Amino acid sequence: MGTKVRMRVWRGDGGAGGLVDYEVEVNEGEVVLDVLHRLQATQAGDLAVRWNCKAGKCGSCSMEINGRPRLACMTRMSLFDPADAITITPMRTFPVIRDLVTDVSFNYEKARQIPSFTPDPSVGLGEFRMQQVDVERSQEFRKCIECFLCQNVCHVIRDHPENMPAYAGPRFLMRIAELEMHPADTADRRAIAQDEFGLGLCNITKCCTEVCPEGIHITDNALIPMKERVMSRKYDPVVWLGGKIARRPRRDTPKVPGGRA
Amino acid sequence: MTQAPQAPARTRAQIAARTLRRDAWWRQPAINAAGLLAIVVYLTWASLVNGDYFWKPYISPLYSPCLTSNCAPGAGFHWVPWLTALTPAILIIGGPLGFRFTCYYYRKAYYRAFWRSPAACAVREPHARYSGETRLPLILQNVHRYFFYIALAFNVILTIDAVVAFRNHAGQWGHMGLGTLVLVINAxxxxxxxxxxxxxxxxxxxxxxxFSRHPLRYRAWSLVSRLNAYHMQFAWVSLFWVLFTDLYIRLVASGAITDPRFF
Structure with a gap:
């Protein structure tokens, strides 16, 4: 027999709605998603929650628990004081479809705009060999489960939705960094990282890193290295002069058309 | 032909509260703000006071290199003799200060502590508009790499100051006092x-x-990456130690304390 806990869950269609109070049973070892499922099974059959793997690997159950962006399946109930109500709201940055389910299509639109992996056409299929040290660097970024908690918490779009057309968010700036660091990639995304994907809007306050359930060092290993690369491409007068003297042509890869205007 | 009804426009969840966080999210930015303010106040005072910064063989890191002609006797180079309106510290402080001001860690700290953009994660910031580091003046943060090279030059000078401190007050080599240790740790x-x-x-x-084509640079990058994980800690400790070094030399130079000599 478990204990009872008070849950305040945001319920609503579209953006309109509010917090509704429930009292739900909790058993030892349970996570927030277990309790939401019990709530769904016993009191609120129409509660909408997106979930899938219950193992922190699919990135579906992103929500805000006591104001902090988290995966419901990886947030233990033992974290909370049983005397206090637990407040559960949908991710604030994205439009609500219903209850705790948000429309994250913004992210897929941004993903489509990034120039994809561009290998050297003169290297034949199966000819390129990648060393382990080069694999390891981007391996960290490949851990991303696309839960979009970093996109949700980033104040550039969370507090300023007007920046959404101009800003790709940490997840996709990390994708650009991953491609830029790939030894077999020949595209140059540095200019568009700044001009089209809004890297300059990032003020490196590290919230993306703080909320990442995979523990990816998004800011230190992707965003700041990318800012340094952009600095070389756009703002460093010595690099510019060196390029002029050596007559190195600039071959900026354009953004893929489409997505949000 | 009848049109299918359109789905209502979806909007974000309308939640009026600035944040629903219940932890002490305000504590860290408050501590950072208090720490940085205290440091700014001390640095301003110590840079303007123009006295008690040199006690042979120790020189305060805030006043080294002492380039003006109004340096304490034996402390300086007199390279800028015409510039006496400024204190020697004010003349040089822009280098290390610029390095710290444009540092990625300090940027995070002061954007959160003072500009509150954001004060903490998932806490709504108070500004109506936001342009980040895309426009003047914040686009100038991109000069950080140049301040890095300037900071390296200062490090060389302050390392020489630490080596020179292995002398006694009369200028003989092979001696060491507590001040020497303080300067060595500082460097x-x-x-x-x-x-x-x-x-x-x-x-x-x-x-x-x-990386695989540049094994030596890869090793250097790996080493710097390991240190980089502690950049925040180094940022705070080194800043406090610079101030402590200045204070220690100030106390010795003013006669408030005596420098304990080891040998």
């Missing part, structure tokens, strides 16, 4: 802070696409 912490910097990490190897 070591400044090197750790500079070498762990993100601009350094980029310069030594981060800019490469092929």
């Amino acid at each position: 070591a912490l400044l090197w750790l802070y500079s070498v762990s910097c993100h601009a350094c990490r980029h310069a030594v190897g981060g800019r490469l696409k092929h």
Whole structure:
């Protein structure tokens, strides 16, 4: 027999709605998603929650628990004081479809705009060999489960939705960094990282890193290295002069058309 | 032909509260703000006071290199004799200050502590508009790598100051006092802070696409990356130690305390 806990869950269609109070049973070892499922099974059959793997690997159950962006399946109930109500709201940055389910299509639109992996056409299929040290660097970024908690918490779009057309968010700036660091990639995304994907809007306050359930060092290993690369491409007068003297042509890869205007 | 009804426009969840966080999210930015303010107040005072910064063989890191002609006797180079309106500290403080001001860690700290953009994660910021580091003046943060090289020059000078401190008050070599130890730690912490910097990490190897083709640079990058994980700690400790070093030399020079001699 478990204990009872008070849950305040945001319920609503579209953006309109509010917090509704429930009292739900909790058993030892349970996570927030277990309790939401019990709530769904016993009191609120129409509660909408997106979930899938219950193992922190699919990135579906992103929500805000006591104001902090988290995966419901990886947030233990033992974290909370049983005397206090637990407040559960949908991710604030994205439009609500219903209850705790948000429309994250913004992210897929941004993903489509990034120039994809561009290998050297003169290297034949199966000819390129990648060393382990080069694999390891981007391996960290490949851990991303696309839960979009970093996109949700980033104040550039969370507090300023007007920046959404101009800003790709940490997840996709990390994708650009991953491609830029790939030894077999020949595209140059540095200019568009700044001009089209809004890297300059990032003020490196590290919230993306703080909320990442995979523990990816998004800011230190992707965003700041990318800012340094952009600095070389756009703002460093010595690099510019060196390029002029050596007559190195600039071959900026354009953004893929489409997505949000 | 009848049209299918359109789904209502979806909007974000309308939640009026600035944040629903219940933890003490305000504590860290408050501590940072208090710490940085205290440091700014001390630095301003110590840079303007123009006295008690040199006691042979120790010189305060805030006044080294002392380039003006109004340096304390024996402390300076007199390279800028015409510039006497400024204190020697004010003349040089822009270098290390610029390095710290444009440092990626300090940017995070002061954007959160003072500009509140954001004060903490998932806490609504108070500004109506936001342009980040895309416009003047914040686009100038991109000069960080140049301040890094300036900071390296200061590190060399302060390391020489630490070596020179292995003398006694009469100028004979082979002696050491508590002040020597303070200056050596100061130089070591400044090197750790500079070498762990993100601009350094980029310069030594981060800019490469092929680590495997540059094994030495890869090793250097790996070492800097390990240090980089502690950049925040080095940033605070080295800054406090610079101030402590200044204070220690100030107390010795003013006669408030006596420098204990080891040998």
